[in-house]
Amino acid sequence: MRSWRPDLTEKDVTPKETYLRRREILQMGAAGATTLLVPSLAKAGEPQGQQLTVARKIEKAGGEGLTSWDSVTGYNNFYELASDKESPARSAGSLKVRPWTVSVEGEVKQPQKIDIETLLRWFPLEERIYRMRCVEAWSMVIPWTGFPLADLVKRLEPTSRARFIAFETLFDPEQLPGQKRPLLSWPYIEGLRIDEATHPLAFLSVGLYGRVLPGQNGAPLRLVVPWKYGFKGIKSIVRITFQETQPKTAWAASQPSEYGFYANVNPEVDHPRWSQARERRIGEFLRRKTLPFNGYADEVVSLYSGMDLRKNF
Numbered sequence: 292m293r294s295w296r297p298d299l300t301e302k303d304v305t306p307k308e309t310y311l312r313r314r315e316i317l318q319m320g321a322a323g324a325t326t327l328l329v330p331s332l333a334k335a336g337e338p339q340g341q342q343l344t345v346a347r348k349i350e351k352a353g354g355e356g357l358t359s360w361d362s363v364t365g366y367n368n369f370y371e372l373a374s375d376k377e378s379p380a381r382s383a384g385s386l387k388v389r390p391w392t393v394s395v396e397g398e399v400k401q402p403q404k405i406d407i408e409t410l411l412r413w414f415p416l417e418e419r420i421y422r423m424r425c426v427e428a429w430s431m432v433i434p435w436t437g438f439p440l441a442d443l444v445k446r447l448e449p450t451s452r453a454r455f456i457a458f459e460t461l462f463d464p465e466q467l468p469g470q471k472r473p474l475l476s477w478p479y480i481e482g483l484r485i486d487e488a489t490h491p492l493a494f495l496s497v498g499l500y501g502r503v504l505p506g507q508n509g510a511p512l513r514l515v516v517p518w519k520y521g522f523k524g525i526k527s528i529v530r531i532t533f534q535e536t537q538p539k540t541a542w543a544a545s546q547p548s549e550y551g552f553y554a555n556v557n558p559e560v561d562h563p564r565w566s567q568a569r570e571r572r573i574g575e576f577l578r579r580k581t582l583p584f585n586g587y588a589d590e591v592v593s594l595y596s597g598m599d600l601r602k603n604f
């Protein structure tokens with residue numbers, strides 16, 4: 292999320308769809324440009340990978356069109372793989388997603404190591420279509436496949452002392468070479484208050500578009516919290532710790548004036564480098580207004596009653 296080229300503004304960025312098709316556009320030249328919309332191109336965007344069985348579908352994006360598979364899987368923030376948006380898709384092969392275990396620790400009835408296959412057997416998979424908003428002021432509509440985080444929390448039986456949950460990404464600089472550079476203090480850590488984690492919208496994803504989650508999107512297990520900025524959605528989770536104290540999350544620890552623990556989408560509180568009032572939906576040209584809590588205010592605002600959301604950003 293760091294601004295590597297502070298002289299560039301959002302307006303300078305090539306729209307993703309154009310970027311993805313740059314080779315085709317270059318090869319065809321002006322004469323061929325009118326044939327850009329032929330069906331073979333539509334094919335390029337078809338979801339790929341192993342299909343998952345989805346028990347039910349829940350639409351939570353007000354019927355808005357889905358962001359294309361190519362954009363969701365080709366324009367990523369995954370700093371352990373690369374610090375630009377396009378490389379994670381190309382380099383995700385270095386991440387080995389099997390075998391994969393998630394260690395459950397801290398204030399729970401029984402700390403344990405859970406194999407990802409066991410986790411997948413515990414919960415029927417759902418599709419959740421969510422609006423997603425990145426702190427860099429772009430957004431997408433994504434059909435996630437996974438299960439409610441609340442179901443896992445309930446099954447793990449936290450003790451009465453558990454007030455927060457910390458999540459941790461795999462630390463393995465061979466598989467995630469970005470960890471050889473000190474961009475953040477690795478491993479990536481994120482966290483939620485326990486009442487946020489058990490809110491029905493909080494989700495653990497194992498897939499996209501009904502297919503197994505690609506590495507660049509956080510395979511095999513990542514968090515999805517649609518009313519918060521995208522950086523809360525920690526990828527490739529290997530540890531879940533129930534604790535009394537607020538976790539020291541990676542971005543908030545590295546730049547406390549820029550990134551808070553809560554990170555609720557809030558058009559009234561700007562990031563020092565990005566206005567949060569508007570956003571560019573990937574695939575669209577005109578920017579749109581950002582909604583408080585990313586449009587989920589009715590469902591989540593009660594979690595924050597009595598809190599100053601300017602201070603607790």
Ligand code: MTE
Nearest residue numbers: 367368369370460479508521522524525526
């Ligand atoms: N998780 C890890 N481990 N490392 C990261 O760099 N980037 C975050 C979040 N989760 C990140 C991460 C940010 S800034 C965003 S916007 C989302 O992942 C992007 O998710 P996507 O690539 O699936 O859209």
